[in-house]
């Protein structure tokens with residue numbers, strides 16, 4: 001029996017899911033698995049970083065799912081941290097790896113590319129003083145945590161996406177004065193502006209100074225430390241700056257090797273996560289583009305949920321099994337203190353860009369029976385296709401168990417239900433959990449009325 005070798009580039013969600021699944025199917029005597037991770041940590045939850053910085057998660061090491069030692073002892077996977085793959089030769093089927101100690105070349109039968117994403121960092125963020133942080137990796141989190149000494153009082157978060165919003169919460173929970181600067185009209189552009197306005201109001205009530213339409217032009221520093229953020233409207237003083245400006249697929253290595261990327265710069269794969277035209281080359285996670293099941297177009301959806309699923313699919317296939325990743329519909333949840341925000345499917349601008357004619361319906365109701373302790377307002381917005389009434393998208397802003405209702409809406413969307421069909425869904429009811437008409441049903445009823453009214 002010939003021993004084969006799988007090389008994994010990137011030791012986090014997608015890469016190590018693939019490695020684990022491949023190992024489940026093929027024993028160590030038949031497949032050697034070597035994973036290279038350039039950072040100090042592998043297999044950890046980046047999603048947990050804001051909650052550790054904010055103090056909800058006490059111990060940083062709780063974010064580490066599995067150590068290299070555990071991979072070696074339990075699964076015979078040779079995971080090497082502080083090892084960067086610097087070149088791929090597809091013709092020779094080798095990778096070149098650099099560590100502190102040396103540079104070496106290793107052959108592969110299967111190559112799993114799981115290099116993740118790179119944070120967007122404008123030229124003005126390239127400064128030679130301290131106190132400016134991204135939060136992409138646990139190493140970034142470590143650097144930020146050690147900067148947050150008691151004399152650091154004023155924080156500025158640049159970018160109002162979900163990472164910016166989660167970091168604003170984390171820093172306010174640590175007792176800092178927090179300003180959030182967002183270029184757009186509202187924070188949380190992952191939902192429509194009317195729903196983003198609700199997020200903004202809640203953030204302001206928490207004491208976060210939210211400034212929208214704020215275009216950052218530079219950073220100022222003195223004595224080796226950041227002192228402020230310059231915007232077109234003036235300077236905002238800062239002892240620490242956190243960047244949350246989005247991410248792009250990290251594909252420089254793959255592109256240099258000649259692998260194809262799509263419109264958004266992510267690697268293109270088939271349903272089994274193979275890179276087409278390159279036998280034995282696989283890719284998954286934040287470095288790939290994913291097919292959006294509602295529009296049929298390729299998009300970049302850098303989320304842990306997809307990275308884990310795609311990595312698992314690749315690993316099953318590498319191990320000789322059969323699995324596919326059909327695509328995604330853009331479901332995501334987040335929170336800012338007790339305000340929960342969720343979405344699935346298309347926002348208004350996505351539906352318009354895709355060419356849909358659609359109606360919208362927004363309802364304000366409560367998460368529980370109105371008389372039940374803990375009852376709080378909840379907004380649900382639905383988009384439905386005109387004529388057919390097919391659900392195209394949903395957004396929720398509310399408190400206490402509001403956000404996870406998006407899962408019911410995601411299933412309805414995934415299965416192509418119309419809002420009329422949804423009005424009859426058999427959803428659970430008891431006063432501690434929902435009003436007698438669940439917010440999902442109330443929203444579906446209103447959307448069904450709008451669909452009828454649009455063609456009357």
Ligand SMILES: Cc1cc2nc3c(=O)[nH]c(=O)nc-3n(C[C@H](O)[C@H](O)[C@H](O)COP(=O)(O)OP(=O)(O)OC[C@H]3O[C@@H](n4cnc5c(N)ncnc54)[C@H](O)[C@@H]3O)c2cc1C
Pocket residue numbers: 009010011012013014015036037038039045046047048049050083084085086114115116117135136137163250253284285286287302303304305306307333
């Ligand atoms: C603060 C934060 C909060 C988040 N919250 C959520 C959330 O709530 N829900 C959600 O679904 N997603 C969330 N995400 C996104 C989620 O963490 C990512 O989608 C997920 O980690 C992607 O997994 P990945 O394996 O594709 O990439 P990554 O986790 O980025 O791992 C890629 C790894 O590859 C390594 N690497 C890159 N190039 C090389 C090379 N040449 N050689 C060796 N190693 C290399 C990198 O160091 C990195 O460790 C969050 C992300 C962040 C940063």
